[in-house]
Amino acid sequence: MRSIFTSWPWKMAWRDSRSSRGQLLLFAASIVLGVAALVAISGFRANLKTALDLQAKSLLGADLLLSGRQPLTGEAEALVDGLGGTQAREVRFSSMVHFPARDGSRLAQVRAGETAFPFYGTVEVDPPHASARLDQGPFALVEESLMDQFQARLGEVIRIGNRSFRIAGRLRQMPGEFLGSNLVGGRVYIPLAYLEETGLLGWGSTASYRVYFKFEDGVDLATLLRGIQPQLLEYRLRAETVAERKARLGRILENSADFLNLVGFIALLLGGLGVASSVHVYVKRKVPTAALLRCLGAKAPQTLSVYLCQALGMSLAGILGGILLGVGLQYFLPGILRDFLPVDIPFNLSWSALAGAGLIGLILAWLFSIQPLLFLRRVSPLAAVRMDYEAGRQPFDWAQWLVRLAIVAAILGFALVHTRRWMDAVAFVLGLLISLALLAASARLGMMLIRKFFPGSWPYPWRQGLANLHRPHNQTVVLVLSIGFATFLMMLLYLVHQGLLGQILRAAGSGQPDMVLFDVQGDQKAELSDLLRGFGAPVLQDVPVVAMRLQSIRGKSVAQQLKDPGNTIPAWALRREYRSTYRGGLLENEELLRGRWPVGNGEGDGPPLVSLDEGIARRLQAGLGDELVFDVQGMLVTTRVGSIRRVNWRKVQPNFFVVFPPGVLEEAPQFHVLVTRTETGPRAAAIQRAAVKRFPNVSVIDLALILETIDELLQKVSFVLRFMALFSIVAGLTVLVAVVGNSRYQRLREGALLRILGASRRQVFLILGVEYLCLAGVAALGGVLLAWLGSWVLARLVFQSPFVPAFLPSLGVCLLVTAVTVLVGLLASRGLNRLPPLEALRAGAHRL
Amino acid sequence: MNSPAGPDPPVLQVNRLTKRYRSGERLLTVVDDITFSLGPGETCSVLGPSGSGKTTLLGLCAGLDRPTSGSVVLNGQNLGDLDQDRLAELRNRSVGFVFQTFQLVPTLTALENVMVPLELRGKPGRTWAWELLSRVGLEDRAHHYPVQLSGGEQQRVGLARAFVNRPRILFADEPTGNLDADTGEKVIDLLLEMNRGFGTALLVVTHDLELSGKTRRILTLKGGKITSDRDSDSIRPPEQIPQQTLSGDLRDSSRTESEPS
Incomplete structure (x- = not known):
């Protein structure tokens, strides 16, 4: 193929294209969309990366975050104080928020904090300085969507627990938060000083206690954290730095961009098929010219070169169009993906993204057009003399197969770059090929059926x-x-x-639960049950919940396990707060996989036998008979795994990783979850209003x-x-x-x-x-x-x-x-x- | 059947050439054990009814197709020893073609069409191509596309292109087949004049007895075999040829030159 590097094929290609430039450009149009998609997404991705780098600190809003599931103990407070820097506290929890003016309630994410936070980035709120008012009294910033739902206005009062707050601003965006942060119920920010007055953080409530730090420049956070690692483990505090959050968010966003890239790539492949098909027809028309050139002494590679040059020109035109369109689209992408983004994305042209997308477009477009063009190598010069000349059976053409293989390799390579895993890349290619094969088969079948019937x-x-x-x-x-x-x-x-x-x-x-009321204290249970029954909603389940943490597993403490470099149990499974229940039987959405449940009273003299969900058992690598020690609010309870259950988590009811047998946790501090069925929307709303008014601490999910x-x-x-x-x-x-x-x-x-x-x-x-x-x-x-x-x-x-x-x-x-x-x-x-x-x-x- | 060659070695030497095609169950012999040779500058027509194997013979002689058996030596090179690319090179340097359907590249101007064989070799040929176009009287149509030329003009461009590489031999396939009588005659005269001027051997496949009468030698084919090989002087005048001999081939005398579109 050296001939492509001489001037003649290019000259000839240009001359030969005179009558068909419009058509060639039309072929090129087939790949414009695919290239545009890749350019837009790759460019967006590059901008996202730059934005993450530039706005890294605003991702966390601070230099360091320490968080725990319980209020800081005296020792923990001492540790935090010793770290220095500027600090801001925040407590996060879920609670019902009541809008008295609209007489409506909804579960929301309440964040009681100090206005010093965020240290970096700005709170997007309307009016712009509303967040400063949180310093001035019982004011609240309420998520925009939540306000829209209740058609609430600025200055209106909302009630959270036992305390009222006046709405000071509509919250749009907090630094570092994106889709997922505001999904369940929306966020409500209140001053930390008024948290106690809400009376919501009673014993057993689920909350996240956070301390944000801002340090002077030059503080070596990595060294600092290494020094306090043992205490953090001991006080069950989790540390997160800007670098960690950036890496985590970066990974999530890159995965999403990779996924979108693959979808865009499919558009390019469809365009590639279009190019191949158009070139195939074009080639048929060019056979007489190719035969004539062969007759006049052009070698097969020279003849092929002419059309390869045309294909290359066509591909370049398509790619240029795609790049221009893609850059335009890139301008709109941040708007489309706004809800998913934690940072503002600037619009910059990323030359490497353009080059990358252009290159993959060029490779695919050229490969797809080469495949039909290769036929021109085999055109006999005899076809110029005999119009009726038809070549006999063509021998096996290795070059055709080589190009097909190259196409599959290019697709696989692209998929590999974006999935980073061989298995996923192969699955993508196979899935794509199978889908296309099924579609092609259905096309043929459909046409055959139409013809026949x-x-x-x-x-x-x-x-x-x-x-x-x-x-x-x-x-x-x-x-x-x-x-x-x-x-x-x-x-x-x-x-x-x-x-x-x-x-x-x-x-x-029908007959299944549709509402869950949780955080019900023991002394509220009877009255709340009456309230429910008064609305015609039966109490289908009354589930006690006891919060606990894992202390040790098979005799090895969680702290040791976490320090062990060979540990393969996920840290979250070791550290998490387990909210467990106790009961004697299986529910209808549970299935016993191994062991026995319920165990008879007095069976065995050893520790109580607990039942684990199969997923958590797999992560904890715990089997039947393994010893687990739980820290139930200061009291250590030794248990053994007695059974493994499969739980259908999709049921609207409380489900548990760990279930204790009766007779162990009854005296432990606990709250209750009531499950009911309201049947109708208006009844559900009425129950929520009544329950929130009477029991402000109770949260309702319907x-x-x-x-x-x-x-x-x-x-x-x-x-x-x-x-x-x-x-x-x-x-x-x-x-x-x-x-x-x-x-x-x-x-x-x-x-x-x-x-x-x-x-x-x-x-x-x-x-x-x-x-x-x-x-x-x-x-x-x-x-x-x-x-x-x-x-x-x-x-x-x-x-x-x-x-x-x-x-x-x-x-x-x-x-x-x-x-x-x-x-x-x-x-x-x-x-x-x-x-x-x-x-x-x-x-x-x-x-x- | 061998024709006496001049003192110079022949430009084309065909030895026991046979070409068979399989058509379903049947094996068709289209060219059957043909032997002849052509000296430098010699002119020769191949006559015969449709299906007699004329065009197949021409294709084999020019290295456009491979024989089933026998050999073709063109300009001293045995075509059987050459691969497709070497054959192409040989055609490019030593062979010219004239086609019944002109075979101009529709997207090239007249001048560009003439230049193609030289450009393939990487040689600049603009001036020489221009000169050839002048010789065929088309210098003022040099920048016209084939679709803007009449049939006669297209064939004259074809002639200029055929001679642009100063070929040792020129193969012509029914060069007047798509032209009216007057235009055809002009083209023949031009062809023979250039043939003499360049000293090129000429092998022309034709039904046109007037054209064949102007070549020095005539081969007659029937059923793939040469039935006669003689000087044109010995051929009877056209009116004396029995109609049935060429009846299948005689063209409608009312054919017209195609109009430019």
Whole structure:
């Protein structure tokens, strides 16, 4: 292939492209969208990285954070004081917030803090200086979404526990927080000084106690933390530095960007298929010229070089277009992903991102076009002499296979760069190939079925339109792949979204619990139960909860375990606060896997036998008979693992990692969780209002809140994914426009011939419409069926829930995709009927 | 059947050339044990009805196809010893082609079409190509595309291109097949004049008895075999040739020169 480095192929390629530059640019359009997606996401990712570096300190709002699950003990306070620097305290917990003006309540995340925090970054709040008012009295900053929900206004009063606060500002963003921080219930900031007056932090309440530090420059945090590591373990305090948070957030965001990159890459692949298909038709038209060049003495590589140069030029044009569009999109991406971002993303051009995306686009576009071009190496010069010359059976072409392998290797390489794991990359490539193979198979099957069962008595335009699908070089399969794949992506997102929501609704099916009241103190239980019954809501479960921590496992203390470099048990599993219950039997959502439960009274003389959830047992690497010692608020309780359970965590009810047998924890400090069924939304709201007024410390989670929370998260995630799927469908439509443009002269000739034979313009247009209709119908149907299959697999393997096909929405998507495709196809075909038939015939003959 | 060659070694030497194709169950012999040679500057027509193997023979002689058996030695090189790229190189340096359908690259101007064989070799040929276009009377159409030229003009561009590499031998396949009688005659005269001027050997496949009458030698093919090999002087005038001999090949005399579109 040295000939490509000489000037002749480039000169010849330029001259030869004179009559087909428009078409070549149309092929290039196929890859524009894919490159644009990659450029936008890669550029966004680079900007994100820069932003994380520049705004690192605002991710935490401080230099160091120490947090624990219990109020600081005297020793811990001494440790904290000894660390110096500027400090700000904060206590975080969940509680019901009552909006008296609207008579509504909702579970929210209350954050009682000091206004010195955040030390870095700014609080986005309306009005801008509202956060300073928290110093001036019982004021609160309330999450924007929460205020909107209750249509609350500034200056209005809210009630948290026993204390009222006046709303001073609408909270938009806190430094370092992003999606997830405000999901369950939204945030409410109050001054720390008024926390006690709320009366909410009674014994056993779940709260996070935090101390933020700001140090002078030059303090070596790593050394400082190393020095106090043993005390931190002892006081069960967790330390987080800016670097750690940056790494954690960076990882999450990079994973998300990688995922989006893969979705964008699919658009590029679909475009690549479009390029391959268009070039295939182009090559057929170029055979006479290639044969002539061979006849005049051009060697096979020289002939091939001419068209490789054209392909390279075409790819470069596509990439340039993609880069320009991608840079434009990159400008909008931060707005689209705003809810997910902890930092403000500046708009800067990242040359490395542009180069990377451009390079992968170039490699793929070129490989996809080389594959059909290789055929030109085999064109016999004899074809220039004999028009009817047909080559015999072609021998095995290793180069073709080499290019196909290179395409798969390029896809695998890209997937590997973005998933960083061989298994994931291989799974991506296999998943993609299987999806495309299934779509191609459904396209062929669909076309075969239409052909076989299409009524022969239907009018001619319908039969002709259908026959057009089988026209040589019509690229029907490629179009079905592009449009079908985009339909598949959109439909799958919808089905997964609906499946998840449906699962929660089913979990709360008839007779099932739909409301959980927790933090109920022992002396409130009877009165609250009466209140519930008064509303016609039965108490379905009364579950005692005892907070405890793991002290040792198989005789090795948690502290030793954490220090052990060979420790493979996750730290969170060792450190966490276990909220356990005690009871004698299994619930209906539990299944005994190993051991025995319940154990009979007095069975064995050893320590009490507890039952572990299979997941936590696996993480703690604990088996039957292993000794676990729990610290139950200062008292050590030695237990043994008596059984392992499988728990269906999706039920709306309290579920537990560790269940004790009766007779062990009854005297321990505890609170209760009551589970009820309210049946209707208004009754649920009425119960919440009444319960919050009477028992301000009790928190209520109802099904509506869970649904709302999950729906909100899914809405946000699927909006981003739909945006990416849009790339695929627009890429598919671009391929359609390219294909229509490519076969324009063929269609022109066919149309002219039909018109000479007496067909009206309307009939010719109808034939085209029928062709696009069948094509889009087959593609959309294939995409929907594949989405059903994907959603069925996910339902069975991942969500373990029944599969719901959603017929009406599927029909809607089919109709929408079909309508858009027919419209785009007909728009691209306009003008075909304008030329007088004879002129059209002649133009078609010249360009065929 | 061997024709006496001049004192110089022949430009083309064909020895027991056979080409067979499989057509389903049947094995078709299209060229059957043909032997002849052509000296430098010698002109020769190949006549014969459709399907007699004329074009196949031309393709084999020019190294466009491989024989089933026998050999072709072109300009001293046995084509059987050369791979496809060496064959291409040989064609580029020593062979010219003229086609019935002109075979101009539609996207190149007349001048660019003529330059192609030289450019393939990396040689600048603009001036020489221009000169050749002048010789065929088309210097004022040098920047026109094939679609803007009449059939006769296209064939004249084809002639200029065929001679641009000063070939030792020129293969012409029905060079007047797509032209009307007057234009065809002009093209033939031009072809023979350039052939003499360059001292190029000429092997022309044709149905045109007038053209064949202007070559020194005529080979007649039937069923893949040479049925006669003689000087054109010995051929009877056209009106005396039995109609059935060439009946399948005689073209409609009303053919017209294609109009520029």
